[in-house]
Amino acid sequence: MLLRLHNFRHVTGNDSPHGAATQAKLTLVAASFCIFLVQLDFFALNLALPRMASELRTSTTSLQWVISAYMLSLAAFLIPGGRLGDILGRKRILMSGVVIFGLSSLGGALAPNAGTVIAFRVLQGIGSGIIFPLAIAVVTSAFPxxxxxxxxxxxxxIGAVAMALGPPFGGGITELVVWRVVLLVNVPLSIAAIAIVAGGVRESRDPTVPRSIDLPGLALVASGIALVTLAVDLASTWLPVATAGIAVVGLLILAVFVLRERVAKYPLVKLDLFRNRPYVIVTLMGTVANIALVIGVFGSTIYLQQGENRSPFAAGLILLAASVAAGVAGPISGRLGEHLDIPRTMAVSTTIGGIGLFVVSLGGGFGSYLPGLALFGFGYGVGFTMANIGTQTVVARERVGEASGVTLAIVIGVAGIGVAAAGTLIDIGTKNVGLTRAIEDVLRWAAAGSILASGVLLLVDRHRAVDRHRS
Incomplete structure (x- = not known):
């Protein structure tokens, strides 16, 4: 206990309780702003794609790589980003991620053609893959x-506020000004984030490992995740044999990564993390909630714009019901996690989200659609946030960067697969029953599946708890 208190004082850089509390609050502001920055960019830029395609003289389908390439590099760097922070210093690597994000945003805004925009979006994804896990890790390191x-x-x-602002901001700026402003806004925001992190975050790292990086492991995990994500993204446009081949190669590379980590002197990811059953259960429950969340947002966006012919700005305003509720879910999740059993609370919140998504799938008027979106956003928002809360509290504090990176890679990566599968099902269903009916069917299956999966995981967790009590 004395050693732990000593380490906390070293992290905060203050011996007085007041100084430690002030430093922790500054760290929370810095981390929240970093998450806000990344979330705003993602949710705003989605609505700018049609105008981007028109100006750059390409199709919206081709320009979908602006989003897909970003997600590929983001997924590939979540695990390395968190681990690099543990090894080299979380503050230093977090600031490096923000620098990469800001400079690549500027490059994308000034790009003369679609290919250049996509290239800079790849760099943006790398920056985001570094920012996400380390923003949470610095908070965990700063607070008791x-x-x-x-x-x-x-x-x-606070970061989820960007979910609310992003769609109307991106749609409004694109309609009233030009899509390039959506990316340019990231530049001053990144400068502000760097300044806040520099002044508000104390350096921390994992003192139990040397300052060296498993470069072969880094290359394997990044390329493996990228190939699997690429295969999922191309599933609806490429031949099944081609996408299956890419997926198999990606999975084989990830298998080699596991073998590499078992023999590496200083592994990028210590595989004993997956022997921590509470960590695995909470991560899987968060994955279930996030799959349903992103499918719901994806399906609702298409439904409002293509099914009901609403403008991007109008669709963004309607989706405020879900995004505001998800934002409220963040602080509430933190308080619930202090007093309630986390797996049980996640199962209940996922059920609430599933009920809301089912109401949305009924396709009624605003009298049912808006309350359904609010329940959907709140329930799944609690589930997603609690995954990050829970996993940070069941691992050693010096490993929080690694744990956060692995959790986010699983939660975000599998949700990406879910969205691709939902898109394929909507395409198939549209040919048989029409677009709106196809979307409604997919949303209903997502709602039912999330409730069932979270219930099964809760039963597994209860069984684990009973066995531990007996022993």
Missing amino acids: EKRVKRAIGYAYG
């Missing part, structure tokens, strides 16, 4: 254990 859950909840709650 009894306050970590609430602090992470606030960080995600």
Whole structure:
């Protein structure tokens, strides 16, 4: 205990309780702003694609790589980003991620053609893959254990405000000004984020490992995740044999990565993390919630714009019901996590989200659609946030960067596969029953599947708890 208190004082850089509390609050502000920056960019740029395609003289389908390439590099660098912070210093690597994100945003805004925009979006994804896990890791390092859950909840709650602002901001700026401004806004925001991190975050790292990186492991995990994600993204446009081949190669590379980590002197990911059953259960429950969340947003966006012919700005305003509720879910998740059993709370919240998504799938008027979106956003928002809270509290504090990176890679990566599968099912269903009916069917299956999967995982967790009590 004395060693832990000593380490906390070293992280905050203050011996007085008041100084430590002030430093922790500054760290929370910095982490929240970093999450806000990344979330705003993603949710705003989606609505700018049609105008981008028109100006750059390409199709919207081709320009979808602006989003897909970003997601590929983001997924590939979540694990390396968190681990690099543990090894080289979380503050230093977090600032490096923000620098990469800001400079690539500027490059994308000034790009003369679609290919250049996509290239800079790849770099942006690398920056985001570094920012996401380390923003949570610095919060965990700065706060005492009894306050970590609430602090992470606030960080995600503030970051989720971008989910609310992103769609109307991106749609409005694109309609009233030009799509390039959506990317240019990231530049001053990145400068502000760097300044806040520089002044508000104390350096921390994992003192148990040397300052060396498993470069072969880094290359294997990044390329493996990228290939699997690429195969999923291309599933609806390429031949099944081609996408299956890419997926198999990606999975084989990930298998080689696992073998490499078992024999590496200083592995990028210590595989004993997956022997931590509470960590695995909470990560899987968060994955279930996030799959349903992103499928719901994806399906609702298409439904509003193509099914009901609403403008991007109008669709963004309607989706405020879900995104505002998801933002509120962040701080509430932190408080709930301090007093309630996390797996049980996640199962209940996922059920609430599933009920909301089912109401949305009925396709009624605003009297049912808006309340359904609010329930959907709140329930799944709690599930997603609690995954990050729970996994940070069941691992050693010096490994929080690694744990956060692995959790986010699983939660975000599998959700990406879910979206691709949903898109394929909507395409197939549209040919048989029409677009709106196809979307409604997919949303209903997502709602039912999330409730069932979270219930099964809760039963597994209860069985684990009973066995542990007996022993």
